[in-house]
Amino acid sequence: MSVEASPMAIPISADRTRRGSLRLPKVSRSVLLSTLTIAALLATWAVVTEMGWANELFLPKPQAVWAAFIKTMTKGYQGATLLQHLGASLYRILVAFALACLIGIPLGVLMGVSRNARALLNPLIEFYRPLPPLGLYTLLVMWLGIGESSKLSLLFLAGLPGIVISTIQAVTSVDPVYVRAAQSLGATRRDLLFHVYLPAAGPLILAGMRISLGFTYTVLVAAEIVAASAGIGWMIWDAAKFLLSDVVIMGLIVLGLTGVVLDLMMRGVAKLLMPWA
Amino acid sequence: MKRLVAALAVATFALTSTARAEDKPAKITVGYLNLVNAQLVTKHLGLLAKEMPGVDIKYVKVGGGGDMLRAIAGNDVDFGGLGNPPTAIGVTRALPIKGILVINMLDYVEAMVVRADKNITSFKDLKGKTVAAPFGSTTHYLLLQALKDEGVDPASMKILDLAPSDIAAAWLRGDIDAAWFWEPNLDKAVKNGGKILVTSGEMAKRGYPTWDIGVVMNAFADKYPSYVEKFVKAECEGIDFWLKNPDKTAEIIAEELSLPLEDATRMMKGTGMVPCDKQLTGEYLGTSAKKGKFVDTLVSTADFLVKQERLPKLLPRTDFEAFIQPAYIEKVIGH
Numbered sequence: 001m002s003v004e005a006s007p008m009a010i011p012i013s014a015d016r017t018r019r020g021s022l023r024l025p026k027v028s029r030s031v032l033l034s035t036l037t038i039a040a041l042l043a044t045w046a047v048v049t050e051m052g053w054a055n056e057l058f059l060p061k062p063q064a065v066w067a068a069f070i071k072t073m074t075k076g077y078q079g080a081t082l083l084q085h086l087g088a089s090l091y092r093i094l095v096a097f098a099l100a101c102l103i104g105i106p107l108g109v110l111m112g113v114s115r116n117a118r119a120l121l122n123p124l125i126e127f128y129r130p131l132p133p134l135g136l137y138t139l140l141v142m143w144l145g146i147g148e149s150s151k152l153s154l155l156f157l158a159g160l161p162g163i164v165i166s167t168i169q170a171v172t173s174v175d176p177v178y179v180r181a182a183q184s185l186g187a188t189r190r191d192l193l194f195h196v197y198l199p200a201a202g203p204l205i206l207a208g209m210r211i212s213l214g215f216t217y218t219v220l221v222a223a224e225i226v227a228a229s230a231g232i233g234w235m236i237w238d239a240a241k242f243l244l245s246d247v248v249i250m251g252l253i254v255l256g257l258t259g260v261v262l263d264l265m266m267r268g269v270a271k272l273l274m275p276w277a
Numbered sequence: 278m279k280r281l282v283a284a285l286a287v288a289t290f291a292l293t294s295t296a297r298a299e300d301k302p303a304k305i306t307v308g309y310l311n312l313v314n315a316q317l318v319t320k321h322l323g324l325l326a327k328e329m330p331g332v333d334i335k336y337v338k339v340g341g342g343g344d345m346l347r348a349i350a351g352n353d354v355d356f357g358g359l360g361n362p363p364t365a366i367g368v369t370r371a372l373p374i375k376g377i378l379v380i381n382m383l384d385y386v387e388a389m390v391v392r393a394d395k396n397i398t399s400f401k402d403l404k405g406k407t408v409a410a411p412f413g414s415t416t417h418y419l420l421l422q423a424l425k426d427e428g429v430d431p432a433s434m435k436i437l438d439l440a441p442s443d444i445a446a447a448w449l450r451g452d453i454d455a456a457w458f459w460e461p462n463l464d465k466a467v468k469n470g471g472k473i474l475v476t477s478g479e480m481a482k483r484g485y486p487t488w489d490i491g492v493v494m495n496a497f498a499d500k501y502p503s504y505v506e507k508f509v510k511a512e513c514e515g516i517d518f519w520l521k522n523p524d525k526t527a528e529i530i531a532e533e534l535s536l537p538l539e540d541a542t543r544m545m546k547g548t549g550m551v552p553c554d555k556q557l558t559g560e561y562l563g564t565s566a567k568k569g570k571f572v573d574t575l576v577s578t579a580d581f582l583v584k585q586e587r588l589p590k591l592l593p594r595t596d597f598e599a600f601i602q603p604a605y606i607e608k609v610i611g612h
Contacts, residue, residue, distance in 0.1 A: 057350065057370055057371065057372070058350070078586070079432070141443065141446065141447075142446055142450070145447070145450050145452045146437065146439065146443070146447045146450075146452045146453075147452065226439065226443055227409070227437040227438065227439050227443070227447065227452075228437075228438070229435070229436070229437060229438070234438075238412060238438065240343075240347065241343035241346065241347075241412060241413040242366055242413060242582075242587045242588065243346060243350060243366060243367075243370040243372075244587075
């Protein structure tokens with residue numbers, strides 16, 4: 001960011017009309033621009049609905065969505081409050097994502113380090129990676145039933161390939177000089193894994209985890225369509241059946257915001273664990 | 278993109294054809310519900326095509342009322358079919374549709390099936406059990422009505438939202454103890470350790486009739502009124518065929534739904550078909566001057582859904598009366 005921003009500052013300083021924005025520090029400038037986007041979006045939404053240009057059935061007014069938010073927070077939607085719905089969804093997402101990491105990272109490291117392991121497992125990963133998770137869902141429901149396990153499996157399967165593949169890439173792109181240097185100093189395989197491969201590959205693995213969390217998020221509504229009775233995805237689906245578009249839009253906003261928060265948290269964890277990245 | 282191209286094509290067609298005396302749609306899309314009724318006969322015999330030569334007729338199978346509402350809201354169909362709960366939802370949410378014909382009255386083609394080995398003999402025995410129904414449909418409505426009438430708290434059991442085909446799969450796996458849904462999937466549950474607890478026909482006798490009504494999009498009806506008549510005429514012929522030729526109808530149903538003949542025959546008997554002249558009596562749509570009992574059912578269904586917090590407010594009776602339009606049938610049978 002700083003690399004981009006500093007050369008920009010020079011031509012702008014000569015531009016008198018932009019003097020106001022020049023004095024803003026770099027960070028708040030990007031915050032300002034982001035805020036501008038959101039404000040413009042909200043304003044368009046408000047104007048379009050106030051002027052009656054959009055059918056309220058499809059695009060309710062912002063205040064209607066806000067009212068739906070307050071009502072769901074306090075009174076709930078079909079037997080559960082918004083926080084309970086959110087809790088049910090986050091539980092599913094986080095458990096599935098944790099499983100995807102617990103299985104995906106070791107698998108990726110193994111495949112990255114060992115050529116044989118890569119040759120053995122690659123056909124499976126390469127075949128299954130492009131399959132749309134939804135195509136698998138029917139099968140999962142038949143095999144595992146309509147309970148929690150089929151939902152978790154779908155989310156897990158959505159998250160897994162991203163993490164395996166980026167871990168393989170992360171490990172194979174570790175500079176072999178590090179490995180040889182450590183080996184010449186008498187490092188065991190265990191030392192190599194924990195002191196060379198993982199620290200060097202960490203930032204890329206983490207990037208893979210962030211992408212994988214995104215994939216898990218995208219199949220949430222689908223996972224909660226079959227036989228759920230709580231969850232943000234289910235709430236959106238159920239409200240759509242009754243054409244309650246205010247609840248649908250409110251659910252989507254909540255889903256989007258929690259996604260952003262989760263991503264920020266992962267970046268925070270990354271900074272804490274890997275300050276060298 | 279495809280739809281945009283289609284829309285442009287339709288627009289161009291509409292522009293070029295304004296010179297002609299009578300407008301003719303290039304294509305009509307009929308959304309039909311996946312259940313057993315005379316629409317299958319109309320479709321199978323191509324009665325609609327006979328009424329509308331030169332019009333491209335597309336049939337789209339829709340799983341349930343919830344999906345049909347979405348299709349209507351998205352303007353994906355010209356004609357559709359809806360049970361009374363989705364209709365009450367659609368009218369309350371001001372969807373641009375009119376009810377023009379009774380597709381079927383629901384008798385034992387819809388039923389509450391329970392596992393025979395679970396010793397469930399009344400709704401009170403459902404406490405602690407897992408029950409499934411497609412939310413927002415006629416059977417979900419009847420399930421909640423029945424529980425209310427019997428004084429059983431719905432929270433005392435686990436009620437799951439499943440599509441009919443998913444109910445059948447979950448039933449075979451043993452994931453659910455009871456379900457209220459409809460043929461052709463209902464049969465799979467009955468044949469695999471199921472027992473009928475109550476049918477939708479029995480609920481009709483208790484004062485909760487359920488039915489499906491044929492609807493047309495307002496925009497289509499305004500533009501091509503004579504084609505709505507043609508549609509109604511074709512469906513009325515299908516209903517007459519059903520009533521006069523039960524054996525041939527059973528063969529058609531069996532073929533359309535890939536079922537054994539005896540199952541098709543039984544499912545047929547569980548569906549009430551109303552001949553079009555009878556649809557104009559007070560029991561059904563009524564006449565344009567005096568609307569019939571369908572309005573009462575819609576009002577009470579909507580009232581129920583408001584109490585369930587599925588609908589924001591109960592509209593005045595006149596809105597439901599305006600939705601029911603017997604005028605097309607009146608024209609077809611020459612009243």
